[in-house]
Amino acid sequence: MGRTLAEKVWDAHVVRRVDDEPDLLYIDLHLVHEVTSPQAFEALRLAGRSIRRPELTLATEDHNVPTTDTLRPIADPVSAAQVEALRKNCADFGVRLYPMNDPGQGIVHVVGPQLGLTQPGMTIVCGDSHTATHGAFGALAFGIGTSQVEHVLATQTLPQHPPKTMAVTVDGPLPAGVTAKDLILAIIARIGTGGGQGHVIEYRGEAIRGLSMEGRMTVCNMSIEAGARAGMIAPDEVTFAHLRGRPHAPVGAAWDAALAYWRTLATDDDALFDREVVLDATGLSPFVTWGTNPGQGAPLSARVPAPADYADPAARASAERALAYMALTPGTPLRDITIDTVFIGSCTNGRIEDLRAAADVLRGRRVADGLRVLVVPGSMVVKAQAEAEGLDEVFRAAGAQWRSAGCSMCLGMNPDTLRPGERSASTSNRNFEGRQGPGGRTHLVSPAVAAATAVTGRLTAPADL
Amino acid sequence: MEAFTTHTGRAVPLRRSDVDTDQIIPSDWLKRIERTGFGAGLFSQWRADPGFVLNDPAYIGATILLAGPDFGTGSSREHAVWALQDYGFKVVISARFADIFRGNALGNGLLPVGLPAVTIEALADQVEADPGVQITVDLATREVRAPGLVAGFEIDDFTRWRLMEGLDDVGLTLRRQEGIAAFEAARPGWLPVTS
Numbered sequence: 001m002g003r004t005l006a007e008k009v010w011d012a013h014v015v016r017r018v019d020d021e022p023d024l025l026y027i028d029l030h031l032v033h034e035v036t037s038p039q040a041f042e043a044l045r046l047a048g049r050s051i052r053r054p055e056l057t058l059a060t061e062d063h064n065v066p067t068t069d070t071l072r073p074i075a076d077p078v079s080a081a082q083v084e085a086l087r088k089n090c091a092d093f094g095v096r097l098y099p100m101n102d103p104g105q106g107i108v109h110v111v112g113p114q115l116g117l118t119q120p121g122m123t124i125v126c127g128d129s130h131t132a133t134h135g136a137f138g139a140l141a142f143g144i145g146t147s148q149v150e151h152v153l154a155t156q157t158l159p160q161h162p163p164k165t166m167a168v169t170v171d172g173p174l175p176a177g178v179t180a181k182d183l184i185l186a187i188i189a190r191i192g193t194g195g196g197q198g199h200v201i202e203y204r205g206e207a208i209r210g211l212s213m214e215g216r217m218t219v220c221n222m223s224i225e226a227g228a229r230a231g232m233i234a235p236d237e238v239t240f241a242h243l244r245g246r247p248h249a250p251v252g253a254a255w256d257a258a259l260a261y262w263r264t265l266a267t268d269d270d271a272l273f274d275r276e277v278v279l280d281a282t283g284l285s286p287f288v289t290w291g292t293n294p295g296q297g298a299p300l301s302a303r304v305p306a307p308a309d310y311a312d313p314a315a316r317a318s319a320e321r322a323l324a325y326m327a328l329t330p331g332t333p334l335r336d337i338t339i340d341t342v343f344i345g346s347c348t349n350g351r352i353e354d355l356r357a358a359a360d361v362l363r364g365r366r367v368a369d370g371l372r373v374l375v376v377p378g379s380m381v382v383k384a385q386a387e388a389e390g391l392d393e394v395f396r397a398a399g400a401q402w403r404s405a406g407c408s409m410c411l412g413m414n415p416d417t418l419r420p421g422e423r424s425a426s427t428s429n430r431n432f433e434g435r436q437g438p439g440g441r442t443h444l445v446s447p448a449v450a451a452a453t454a455v456t457g458r459l460t461a462p463a464d465l
Numbered sequence: 466m467e468a469f470t471t472h473t474g475r476a477v478p479l480r481r482s483d484v485d486t487d488q489i490i491p492s493d494w495l496k497r498i499e500r501t502g503f504g505a506g507l508f509s510q511w512r513a514d515p516g517f518v519l520n521d522p523a524y525i526g527a528t529i530l531l532a533g534p535d536f537g538t539g540s541s542r543e544h545a546v547w548a549l550q551d552y553g554f555k556v557v558i559s560a561r562f563a564d565i566f567r568g569n570a571l572g573n574g575l576l577p578v579g580l581p582a583v584t585i586e587a588l589a590d591q592v593e594a595d596p597g598v599q600i601t602v603d604l605a606t607r608e609v610r611a612p613g614l615v616a617g618f619e620i621d622d623f624t625r626w627r628l629m630e631g632l633d634d635v636g637l638t639l640r641r642q643e644g645i646a647a648f649e650a651a652r653p654g655w656l657p658v659t660s
């Protein structure tokens with residue numbers, strides 16, 4: 001019987017397999033940031049251990065870094081101490097680090113792919129649940145906790161039970177005006193926040209094939225929001241074209257050898273998935289969330305649902321709680337919801353194509369009076385590219401703030417936060433209570449919807465402008 | 466890691482589904498570089514509400530958390546496990562756990578126990594009627610026992626053995642250095658390095 005993409009990558013990385021134990025899996029690339037690593041480095045120190053393969057490890061500063069006045073010291077002493085700890089740890093243990101203000105700095109999941117370090121068939125881990133982003137290249141990439149960060153640093157391996165496999169097939173082309181973000185929000189609403197639990201999702205079908213690498217990264221990025229261990233897309237010509245020529249991509253004969261291997265990775269025709277879900281892309285439209293988990297979403301053309309719409313008691317209670325927190329009334333058209341802040345950025349939607357999509361909407365338009373709009377590129381490379389294309393001028397002319405690279409308002413660990421009761425339209429990945437600041441209310445949207453919302457001050461699709 | 470064989474204690478019912486790790490420990494707490502002291506941040510936004518169940522004096526000292534389905538979703542932050550343990554919890558019972566949370570819990574000796582939602586409801590009803598009721602979570606027999614109730618739970622043999630011995634994974638894997646080196650010697654030359 002044939003094997004799936006996930007099974008092929010898994011099998012190629014098993015160091016040790018014995019009955020009744022987890023497989024010992026080799027890790028090709030370990031990405032590190034300042035928040036989930038200090039306790040891991042400290043544990044190595046206490047045990048007198050070193051890093052087995054520092055050259056398969058890469059660190060960047062992203063979660064805590066301010067996005068304004070980046071040349072000054074970090075004002076928050078606790079954030080500053082954490083960033084300083086990463087610098088010391090990387091220096092002590094010999095790990096390559098992209099610090100603040102370095103041209104290579106950025107969100108860890110933007111940096112890996114832009115360097116060409118993310119390649120098909122690899123195993124990639126990071127102490128960050130959005131590591132699934134790298135699955136867009138056909139890598140098996142998943143988030144881990146700090147004890148596992150320590151484990152990978154010490155051994156370059158992880159003991160893991162093989163995941164189950166799940167196919168999410170999206171038939172038909174995406175309609176005009178519908179983006180990768182709309183698609184993944186619709187998928188999560190369909191299968192639920194626990195729908196992928198224990199599984200690696202492989203996204204398949206015409207709509208997925210039609211996505212750019214940026215779009216594929218947006219889709220895979222939010223696999224964790226559907227509860228999946230990872231998300232993957234089989235590598236194809238789009239993948240190879242995106243990779244070729246990047247700083248860490250193979251060249252010459254090595255490229256040819258790698259390419260020949262990458263072409264063998266796609267799921268075999270006779271492979272079986274443990275679970276399959278099929279969606280029709282042609283009926284999709286811009287999608288937004290109304291609640292406090294990423295599965296609580298609906299088409300922008302819909303209305304705020306009523307708890308009574310849900311048969312399952314847990315889902316009903318969850319909706320009731322979410323509506324109270326979000327201060328929304330059932331039956332309200334989603335288009336009538338007024339917004340205070342728009343955030344464009346994050347590892348979900350902070351790449352160049354996302355900024356282009358937002359700029360296309362804002363070009364020649366003005367941000368609504370009183371609205372705060374933050375545009376935060378995912379990396380310094382994205383920032384430089386956007387500036388070379390004049391996108392920063394488009395954002396500034398419209399009245400938006402053009403910032404430096406980092407995670408920023410996605411989780412508000414730096415000064416970019418929502419105030420209590422403030423409502424955002426955000427291109428990030430989580431609408432949890434208080435995620436963007438205590439008492440803040442988050443609606444997840446695509447970059448195009450975020451930009452159109454910036455113009456009107458209400459949840460709006462570009463087609464409605 | 467502290468070994469886990471069996472635990473008997475009182476429980477607190479948290480009747481909410483989709484309890485994400487941002488709720489368990491908000492991101493402001495993630496700036497700390499220590500592994501201890503997170504108990505004060507546990508559910509800190511919810512605990513600001515005097516009516517929140519953890520603020521009920523009847524449940525002070527409870528060591529077993531009875532939660533709704535899909536517990537520990539979202540962020541990979543292990544700080545969520547450290548916060549639960551630092552507060553005093555030894556066991557979390559839910560109908561379904563997010564994978565990363567479950568892995569983090571098992572790596573720290575906080576036992577995630579999966580039971581059917583109806584069983585958890587029955588336990589929560591019992592605890593609400595009498596917060597003093599003693600619940601036993603027995604890893605050796607893979608059972609949860611409460612007055613008039615015995616429920617089995619699943620956990621693989623290897624993980625169960627590791628928890629009962631109190632062994633951490635790093636020490637176990639370091640015994641496999643030869644196998645790791647052999648694997649490394651056969652890796653294709655085109656794979657990237659960061660240096």
